[in-house]
Amino acid sequence: MKPCIITDQITQNLAIASKTIRDHGLHLVELHGIEGKSVECLSEKEAQSAKALLDQAGLETASLATTLFFMAPLYDDYEISLFKPEFAVFRGSIQDxxxxxxxxxxxxxxxxxxxxxxxxxxxxxxxPGKKGGTEEDLDKIAHIMKQAADIAAAHGKVLVLENCPYSHLPKGKMTQEIVHRVNSPALKMLWDPGNSYRAEVTQVPEKWLGLRLEEEFQAVKDDIGHMHLKNYHYDDTKAKPFVHVGLLEGDIDYGSLLPKMAALNAAVSLEPELEPDACVRDMDGLVQEAREMA
Known part of the structure; x- marks a missing residue:
């Protein structure tokens, strides 16, 4: 098992995040928000400074959690807005x-x-009322991801496409379809079971519904290049019924799922989306789970 955490789950101050992560026994990190910038927006000088902080803490980088192709309208007449103002993103056209x-x-x-x-x-x-993952969507996304995979391949890199509830492809089986259509070693899946769980079913075509999380994992595991971990409790009395909770406290049975995820040769990265103290508790829990499975 390769336990990991996205550093900005602790703080966007990388020096503080790095020390906290190291002191709690993790040695692998994923990078997204650093001092208000999404990682793909850093200059080379800023990246070198960030790398020096990670080296000082003895941390290695598993993945750059870029926001590429999130805030790019898939179609010219689309209006898109950010779901959370503090989420650092890159904006622009598909070509940008x-x-x-x-x-x-x-x-x-x-x-x-x-x-x-x-x-x-x-x-x-x-x-309103549109369902993502239509054949038109899949064709267009696959076409763009083929271009992206070609760029990554030229650099010797691998892209991992995340199933995201705010995107056209919230279910893991949907992102797997793109991976299969592109058919490039430079494109794999980032499987996030929490995202699959909280997908808005009214926005998902019926053909992509029906699999339980463990069934989805079995179906997609051979195409996974990276994984995220978060958990929810569903509370239908709330306006936003999917409530973030600790990794081992929610509706997703990670006690059963984690050993299966751990068997893959991929990093398993915490993204609890909780307050920093709760993220640290989740980090301690993941470290303990990894030790018990070693």
Missing amino acids: HLKQLDHACHLADIFGCSILRVFPFRFPDNR
């Missing part, structure tokens, strides 16, 4: 994102990692 991917691959060289997270495009605000 492809160009920024080339820069992000150079940054990955600085951080000494080969994996970069990408997204299957933000769901539109101005299309």
Whole structure:
């Protein structure tokens, strides 16, 4: 098992996050938000400074959690907005994102990692009732991801496409379909079971519904290049019924799922989306789980 955490789950101050992560027994990190910037937006000088902090703490980088292709409208008439203002992102057209991917691959060289997270495009605000993952969506996303995979391959990098509930492809089986259509060693899946669980079923075509999480894992495991961990408790009395909770406290049975995930040769990265103290508790729990499975 390769336990990992996204550093900004502790704080976007990388010096503090690195020390906290090291002191709690993890040695592998994923990078997203650093001092208000998404990692793909760093300059080379900023990346070198960040790498020095990680080296000082004895930490290695598993993945760059870029936001590429999230805040890019999939279609010209789409209106998209950010679900959380503090979530650091890169914005622009599809071509802007492809160009920024080339820069992000150079940054990955600085951080000494080969994996970069990408997204299957933000769901539109101005299309009520639309279902994501239609054949038209799949064709277009696969076409763009083929271009992205070619850029990554030229740099010797691998893109991992995250199933995201705010995107056109919230279910793992949906992102797997893109991986199969592109058919490139430079594109794999980032499987997030929490995201699959909290997908808005009214936005997902019926053909992609029905699999329980352990069934989805068995179906997609051979295409996974990276994984995220979070948990929810569903409370239908709340306006936002999917409530973030500790990793081993929610509706997803990680006691059963984690050993199966751990058997893969991929990093398993915490993204609890909780307050920092709760994230630290989750980190301690993941370290203990990893020790027990070793």
